[in-house]
Amino acid sequence: MADLGLFGPGTVSWRVHAEPILFVGGLRSLFLQALHPRAMAGVAQNSHYKDDPWGRLMRTTIYVATAVYGTTEEAVEAGRRLRAIHARMRARDPFTGEEFRIDEPELLRWVHVTEIESFITTARRAGVPLTDAEVDTYYWEQRRVAALAGLDPSTVPASAAEVTDYYASMQPALKVTRDAAEALVFLTAPPMPVSWKLNPAARLGLELGGPRLAYLGVASTALGLLPTWARRLYGGLGLPIEGFTAGLSARAIRAALGALPRRYTEGPIYQGAMARAAALTTQT
Incomplete structure (x- = not known):
């Protein structure tokens, strides 16, 4: 009951990942990750994300929640399973034809950095109050998650300045x-979950276009929150007004999510962590 996992109350990671708006950050990270030719080739050649996008999203969500809010044993086991899966995977470079391992440190580091930078940037742009020092603390804390994936923590950026330098060094290869x-096209307009089509109310909503329009708004926000250089690579203008508008949208989405009953935004892994923390407080 006393095992609070890799983090715990008082950590920036627990506070940031309690924010439902991070699902927008997760989508933003996918747009960023796709810009790395080898990373994207690894996904395209080894996964069936187009056949089961929502299932893949759910598995990723569960992994992130387990790493942040699970017990130490659960987090370590999740990391072991992830490393075992990656160790079996190979792909071919889209330009040279060279075969490479999915678990190359460069690729793991790219996925890790784009994910955590997307989480903390989205949270901040959506209005979560975070100081510069807390942002740096978050990057430093998340080195523990990088280790779960098989990275040497000392090779992972541990501050906002280090992330900026890392992105600058990577841009020529993107x-x-x-x-x-x-x-990009698929993530902007994926097929809606099959379960929705089986539910009369949800099916009616799909026919009217409500969920699709809502998701398009979320995807547009995620794209607008990308760094200027990333938006330009995707063919956008990268103007400051794009980022400003996306920030307003992120705040609106966070406010809407905050109005929902907590049972819709708090998963069982998070609830378990809160129960363990409450039990520890009672014991002390």
């Missing part, structure tokens, strides 16, 4: 490949 373009 580009929109055919796989990245297809991912």
